Amino acid sequence: MxxxxxxxxxxxxxxxxxxxxxxxxxxxxxxxxxxxxxxxGHTFQIQLIYILLSIAIGSSVSNFILDITSWSQQLPYLFS
Known part of the structure; x- marks a missing residue:
């Protein structure tokens, strides 16, 4: 490819x-x-914290999943 x-x-x-x-x-x-x-009365700040927390948590979980996937694809090289 x-x-x-x-x-x-x-x-x-x-x-x-x-x-x-x-x-x-x-x-x-x-x-x-x-x-x-x-x-x-601070609705905008509450919505902003929801968005920022979502980005922080979601990106961390996504990076974890992508790293695990990448490492599992590289694992066979350990045994070759």
């Missing part, structure tokens, strides 16, 4: 993985009552 094609596929999988896990973490964070930690 062409090297550029391989890099393109990896980039597409990485982008999809990040967006997918950010969406899942945003959905999961909706079950928390973070608004009780903030002052009343």
């Amino acid at each position: 062409d090297l550029y094609n391989t890099f393109g596929i990896q980039a597409g999988i990485g982008i999809f993985s990040h967006i997918f896990f950010i969406g899942i973490s945003f959905y999961a964070l909706q079950s928390l009552r973070l608004e009780q930690l903030f002052k009343k």
